[in-house]
Amino acid sequence: MRNLDHVSHIVVKIGSTSLCDQNGKLNKEKILKLIEQIAYIKRKGIKVTLVSSGAISAGMGVLQIDKKPKDIAAKQALAAIGQAHLMQIYEELFSLFKLKCAQVLLNHDDFDDRKRLMNLSNAMQSILDYDVIPIINENDTLAVDEIKVGDNDTLSSLILPVVDAQLLVLISDIDGLYDDNPHDHPHAQLISEVNGISDEIMEYAKDSNSQFGTGGMITKLKAAKVVNDYGGDMAIINGQVDHSLVDLLDGQDVGTYFNGKAGRTLSSRNHWIMYRSSPKGKIIVDDGAKLALSRHTSLLPKGILEVSGAFMQGSVIDVMSLDGELLARGIVNYSSDEIKLIKGKNSCEIESILHYKDYDEVIHANNLVINKGE
Numbered sequence: 001m002r003n004l005d006h007v008s009h010i011v012v013k014i015g016s017t018s019l020c021d022q023n024g025k026l027n028k029e030k031i032l033k034l035i036e037q038i039a040y041i042k043r044k045g046i047k048v049t050l051v052s053s054g055a056i057s058a059g060m061g062v063l064q065i066d067k068k069p070k071d072i073a074a075k076q077a078l079a080a081i082g083q084a085h086l087m088q089i090y091e092e093l094f095s096l097f098k099l100k101c102a103q104v105l106l107n108h109d110d111f112d113d114r115k116r117l118m119n120l121s122n123a124m125q126s127i128l129d130y131d132v133i134p135i136i137n138e139n140d141t142l143a144v145d146e147i148k149v150g151d152n153d154t155l156s157s158l159i160l161p162v163v164d165a166q167l168l169v170l171i172s173d174i175d176g177l178y179d180d181n182p183h184d185h186p187h188a189q190l191i192s193e194v195n196g197i198s199d200e201i202m203e204y205a206k207d208s209n210s211q212f213g214t215g216g217m218i219t220k221l222k223a224a225k226v227v228n229d230y231g232g233d234m235a236i237i238n239g240q241v242d243h244s245l246v247d248l249l250d251g252q253d254v255g256t257y258f259n260g261k262a263g264r265t266l267s268s269r270n271h272w273i274m275y276r277s278s279p280k281g282k283i284i285v286d287d288g289a290k291l292a293l294s295r296h297t298s299l300l301p302k303g304i305l306e307v308s309g310a311f312m313q314g315s316v317i318d319v320m321s322l323d324g325e326l327l328a329r330g331i332v333n334y335s336s337d338e339i340k341l342i343k344g345k346n347s348c349e350i351e352s353i354l355h356y357k358d359y360d361e362v363i364h365a366n367n368l369v370i371n372k373g374e
Contacts, residue, residue, distance in 0.1 A: 281309025
């Protein structure tokens with residue numbers, strides 16, 4: 001038995017395959033079974049925040065379209081049509097258990113901007129204080145690549161720190177993480193517990209072949225990394241198995257459980273820098289700076305070789321090695337144009353080049369988060 005006594009708030013992400021039938025159309029019976037379990041968990045006093053896929057599938061059902069279009073504008077239109085229908089279904093089914101829900105549509109820039117992130121956090125807390133279940137989805141109608149999270153596995157992992165939940169549950173069409181692809185290898189073994197996302201664990205990931213969803217096992221493991229680095233736990237369970245969500249919360253050994261105690265715990269600020277901000281550019285450094293960064297020292301102009309992108313002072317940027325490895329992510333003390341002028345120089349030369357010097361460092365160690373890999 002797992003001990004989940006520390007869990008008082010969970011984020012539940014439901015994928016399209018757990019909401020739809022084999023033809024990709026919303027299946028009310030499947031949705032009802034999930035909502036019944038959420039209602040049971042709520043009655044136990046556990047808060048629930050829901051991240052739901054299915055808007056485009058719902059739109060396909062409304063318009064009786066059998067195949068998802070490839071055209072972005074068409075998918076955006078289907079998302080707009082389907083989101084209203086999806087929420088109507090949720091409201092109808094939650095009302096059977098005397099529960100209320102609220103719609104929240106987000107994009108990545110809602111996490112990127114610190115003021116908007118604070119507003120989001122305050123709004124989410126107020127919704128939960130009203131004892132209402134937030135139902136979150138990406139705003140696919142307005143999403144473009146520059147502001148798109150991309151998949152709801154990632155979105156749900158970014159939501160967990162916002163609502164200060166302890167556990168993210170990904171409800172999928174697979175029992176959990178296997179040591180090989182169970183669709184191709186029937187003798188593959190289910191991994192019950194994962195203590196840290198290592199390279200070996202990432203090697204187990206095989207993307208799903210679902211035509212209705214956008215995320216595979218790789219996105220789920222990356223979500224686990226984001227959650228674990230905040231100190232939270234994550235689980236993958238099969239939504240097709242009766243009572244799997246209730247069984248998980250009751251401590252039974254279902255699915256794969258990713259233990260957050262095994263990873264590092266980033267502060268809320270550093271977690272924002274590493275995962276929830278959108279880098280505005282890149283700095284490429286030499287091998288000496290790479291070695292220094294591995295010891296978590298500040299980044300000085302001397303070790304900088306190239307600057308990519310246009311960004312202002314205070315922006316979050318990626319620090320890359322010569323061979324393209326992400327070494328760190330941090331907040332810069334100078335703009336991209338200024339860094340281009342002082343790169344390769346000693347800190348004592350900054351004032352003579354820029355005619356001012358507020359900092360010796362391009363990125364101070366306190367504003368730098370070292371990438372620990374997958």
